[in-house]
Amino acid sequence: MSALAGKVVAVTGASSGIGEAVALACADAGAAVAVCARRTERIEALAARIEEAGGRALAVTADVGNEDEARGFVERARGELGRLDVLVNNAGVMKLGPIDGAPTEEWREMIHVNVFGVLYCTHAALPLMRAQGSGHIVNVSSVGGRVVGHYSGVYSLTKFGIGAFSEALRQEHREEGIRVTLIEPGSVATELRSHVREEVLQETMRGFAGVTPLEAEDVAAAVLYAVTQPENVTVSELLVRPSTQAM
Numbered sequence: 001m002s003a004l005a006g007k008v009v010a011v012t013g014a015s016s017g018i019g020e021a022v023a024l025a026c027a028d029a030g031a032a033v034a035v036c037a038r039r040t041e042r043i044e045a046l047a048a049r050i051e052e053a054g055g056r057a058l059a060v061t062a063d064v065g066n067e068d069e070a071r072g073f074v075e076r077a078r079g080e081l082g083r084l085d086v087l088v089n090n091a092g093v094m095k096l097g098p099i100d101g102a103p104t105e106e107w108r109e110m111i112h113v114n115v116f117g118v119l120y121c122t123h124a125a126l127p128l129m130r131a132q133g134s135g136h137i138v139n140v141s142s143v144g145g146r147v148v149g150h151y152s153g154v155y156s157l158t159k160f161g162i163g164a165f166s167e168a169l170r171q172e173h174r175e176e177g178i179r180v181t182l183i184e185p186g187s188v189a190t191e192l193r194s195h196v197r198e199e200v201l202q203e204t205m206r207g208f209a210g211v212t213p214l215e216a217e218d219v220a221a222a223v224l225y226a227v228t229q230p231e232n233v234t235v236s237e238l239l240v241r242p243s244t245q246a247m
Contacts, residue, residue, distance in 0.1 A: 004030045008078075008086070009026040009032070009033050010034040010074060011035050012088065015042035020035075026223075026224065027057065032082075034059075035060070037061070044059045056081070058076065064118075065112035074124035085136065086137075088140065089137065093109050095107075097151050098151055119165070126173070129178050130176055138181045139183070142186075167180075182236065182237045185240050186214060187242055189213040212244065219240060
């Protein structure tokens with residue numbers, strides 16, 4: 001039997017990169033998958049790909065930093081797919097740069113998606129998981145939630161915050177059958193780098209010279225490992241770096 005047969009997994013930020021890879025990995029493991037992002041065509045194509053391979057998928061266009069849209073996605077996943085076993089809070093924005101003189105709209109965008117997106121989706125999922133007596137919340141953070149890199153002050157602020165939130169969540173719900181996992185990827189070859197202003201990207205990437213980044217599928221494998229452990233096992237935290245990454 002497939003590892004996630006009969007399970008329902010909801011993934012945010014699934015239009016590309018890690019979110020897309022997680023959705024495909026979970027579908028391959030037998031789960032029905034709900035995916036959301038702001039790019040409708042991308043997630044509808046992903047859902048179609050899963051269904052063409054014999055799986056079951058639901059695509060919902062949503063901005064998870066909007067509370068009503070985040071709640072709508074989670075509740076549609078539960079309502080249309082029958083239950084909610086795993087929520088993967090993956091949606092994220094990375095706007096690197098110096099704090100002094102920064103375009104403050106970049107700060108608001110990161111907090112909107114990286115923080116409120118996780119809070120709103122989790123808030124919507126908890127009563128559903130509590131009612132069924134089980135669930136697993138996976139928060140995709142970053143190595144930037146452990147180590148503050150060059151020009152990552154506000155980005156790391158959001159990621160350190162998600163680490164603290166994840167641990168608080170684990171403590172509050174550990175006796176209710178709800179598990180919590182924090183995934184912290186290092187450098188990954190995704191569209192995330194395209195969020196960074198070109199002049200800032202050139203400066204920050206100097207520290208990654210010679211580093212072969214992870215592929216999105218490498219991070220998806222870490223998520224799949226965490227969510228397929230026996231119910232009495234919680235993988236609380238997974239830091240996944242390229243082997244040659246220094247920090």
